Amino acid sequence: MSISKEVVQALSSVLTFKDGLVPLHAPVFSGNELAYTKECIDSTFVSSVGKFVDQFEKMLAEYTGSKRAVAVTNGTAALHMALMLAGVKNDDEVIIPGLTFIATANAVAYIGAVPHIVDSEETTLGIDASKLDRHLSEIAEVRSGECFNKQTGRRIAALVPMHVFGIPLDLDGLLALCEKFSIPMVEDAAEAIGSFYKGKHCGRFGKISSLSFNGNKTITTGGGGAVLTDDDKLADLCKHMTTTAKIPHKWEYFHDMVGYNYRMPNINAALGCAQMEKLDDILASKRKLAEAYATAFSTVKGVHFLTEPEGCKSNYWFNTIILEKGMEEERDSVLEATNGASYMTRPLWAAMHRLTMYENCPRTDMSVAESLEKRVINIPSGAGILGV
Amino acid sequence: MSISKEVVQALSSVLTFKDGLVPLHAPVFSGNELAYTKECIDSTFVSSVGKFVDQFEKMLAEYTGSKRAVAVTNGTAALHMALMLAGVKNDDEVIIPGLTFIATANAVAYIGAVPHIVDSEETTLGIDASKLDRHLSEIAEVRSGECFNKQTGRRIAALVPMHVFGIPLDLDGLLALCEKFSIPMVEDAAEAIGSFYKGKHCGRFGKISSLSFNGNKTITTGGGGAVLTDDDKLADLCKHMTTTAKIPHKWEYFHDMVGYNYRMPNINAALGCAQMEKLDDILASKRKLAEAYATAFSTVKGVHFLTEPEGCKSNYWFNTIILEKGMEEERDSVLEATNGASYMTRPLWAAMHRLTMYENCPRTDMSVAESLEKRVINIPSGAGILGV
DSSP: OOHHHHHHHHHHHHOTTOOSOBOSOOOOOOSSHHHHHHHHHHHTOOSSSSHHHHHHHHHHHHHHTOSEEEEESOHHHHHHHHHHHTTOOTTOEEEEESSSOHHHHHHHHHTTOEEEEEOBOTTTSSBOHHHHHHHHHHHEEEETTEEEETTTOOEEEEEOOBOGGGOOOOHHHHHHHHHHHTOOBEEEOTTOTTOEETTEETTSSSSEEEEEOOTTSSSOOSSOEEEEESOHHHHHHHHHHHBTTBOOOSSOOOBOSOOOBOBOOHHHHHHHHHHHHTHHHHHHHHHHHHHHHHHHHTTSTTEEEOOOOTTEEOOOSSEEEEEOTTOGGGHHHHHHHHHHTTBOOEEOOOOGGGSGGGTTSOBOOOHHHHHHHTTEEEEOOOTTTTOO | OOHHHHHHHHHHHHOTTOOSOBOSOOOOOOSSHHHHHHHHHHHTOOSSSSHHHHHHHHHHHHHHTOSEEEEESOHHHHHHHHHHHTTOOTTOEEEEESSSOHHHHHHHHHTTOEEEEEOBOTTTSSBOHHHHHHHHHHHEEEETTEEEETTTOOEEEEEOOBOGGGOOOOHHHHHHHHHHHTOOBEEEOTTOTTOEETTEETTSSSSEEEEEOOTTSSSOOSSOEEEEESOHHHHHHHHHHHBTTBOOOSSOOOBOSOOOBOBOOHHHHHHHHHHHHTHHHHHHHHHHHHHHHHHHHTTSTTEEEOOOOTTEEOOOSSEEEEEOTTOGGGHHHHHHHHHHTTBOOEEOOOOGGGSGGGTTSOBOOOHHHHHHHTTEEEEOOOTTTTOO
16 A cells, blocks of 8 residues: 555544544633623624633743743744844844744844754654754864854854754754853743643743744634743833833823834733633643544554654644655655545645745754655644543 | 813813813723633734634724725824825935824934924814925925925925824815825824814825824724725735835745734724724714713803814814803813823823924924923813713
8 A cells, every 4th residue: 555545544533523624633612711802892802801811821920930931922933032132133143043933034034134054853843952962172262151153253143943843853962062062942842832842831941932823822812922931021022022012101101212013902811711721631632633633643654653752741833754864755745645535634844945035044963954854744632532 | 260260160161070080081991802812812823823813804894994994003004104105215304293292293204204394273183284285385385296305405205294183184284285296195193083174084085194192092902003005006015114025925024025013912902992992972972972061161251172173073082162262371280180180181292393303394483383382282072972
């Protein structure tokens, strides 16, 4: 049997209920979503002021164990703010993985900084710490507690690990590098709500980090994101910057810096509160699905189902299969066959260094990312599949 | 009787129902807001894909008479995009009024361009075309169809008139200037949904323009904005830029420029559709309120109630009283007395040239703006006051 047929068969064995298209990741609204939304509309507080914004931030902080959470319009805005708050400035370099969603690179570009693109590892799809160590040892130097790229002369102002599809990456390895080369870590945990690295929530290892609640995420607020930090000063500044930097006053309109309109509206936060109440159930359902996939794909030759690393807990946001090396040419036929059978699947993003606007950025050898791009496929992953 | 008491009395004569605080502008949800929101939640399409986004854009285009409308996260994002699409670049100058909400200046700053701040006129609170003509005649020169500031050497890439509180400003005067000095007009119509200049909707005079649907606006989507243009190419590019610049493909993730995540979520657009259905009723109610205020304040000496200019229609977003010159010292006591009597009122924004981050920007004499700042007061204006 062809590999495409085998993959379709494995999917069928898990997704037995199928009636029409199985989306990659539809949200599940089985709780108070409508009730809280109604409360917003009844109270007329649908916009940037309202109790659900505060409540959502509290729930996020409590769940992740972060001292503070600041809700914003989306994950891109959250990372933009996190990078600025970490001190990234115009003409700095920021280390990002090639394998990530475009928002990671764009958030760097918004500041006028330059993405420094690095390769990933096959086990977690995250930044390869050993390869990065060798690279930095070659091109970086630390002067007065800051890291500089000797080749470009620019400061390397941050390292942004991204937990791909919710799989926690090698944080110990990268934290050691951050220490060694004096680079602040800013975690892009956009895909990682509900993922834990050695018992601690992803996004709590950097100085500051970002989450996303886009419609396709584990939980959603329509569009939304959040900044996490244990630093009260940074959190206060984040709130200030994302709410147009207006100085509190009973009626005066004074602003003390170039601020942003990145406020999460109350009606979106209302959805978020209802989703947070269901997060444990959603995660349990997704984990059950991942386990079923692991079993189903264990007998499919040439296909590896990606599981969480030892000691870590993945939210299994997007379940992922990886074709063996040598099977690169099968990827598109698997995508065709699965989508043709109404199982929505998709490949990895094009790696950042392959996009016109980032192709001239400094980077490492990108052979692993390029190889993974040709072999990774996401399969249906929503919590609605097995129910919440 | 003191002026404060007289103002409170005039407010009382109009706001006869008062029971508790009368807010400056609460939204009114008397239509399909909950039904459409429920539809989003039931369908699971709460995020960036969904029928309400398309529908809201169509309703906006139809209502304003614009060929196209592109819905985005808020008015700030809309103006940011409108300026980029009008060709504003890093280190250009953009003419903006000193009397505006901070978003106008910030949108310029996001591009790395410099606000060039100009004075306003007392009649509309908008940019004073005659004063600007004299200023440009002194400092500007046109070379190869583009305008340059002779004093700074920078290109003047756009003129951004802002219709303050929904009062249409002197568009004829400013359009003539744009023609004379070869400066593209980008209208900031954030406050002007439902306002018409000589029969044509505000925001349809520039090359491209922005609207806002923040919670305090005439209609709201929680947070939201839109870009208006008659140019299909600009509208398509706007949609592309605001949706991460992803190239359409059944599964590949390729992006061809540094894009933005400025998508309006479907659940916010659902509110917008319901609000658009009620817009005429909302405007009628607000007009009735303005008329009542006009009568009530006609007998208050030293206080002028601001009305729409001849041939124009204001949405009367924020109703406005202006104290006579010489009464600047009364402003704060009027604010204290009215807020103390639970009528929410507020002064103008601090003019842009008075804010630290913009105090060194090029500008005209700002005497009118500075005088107005000390005399303008907004009074309760929501459509809920007289009902919809």
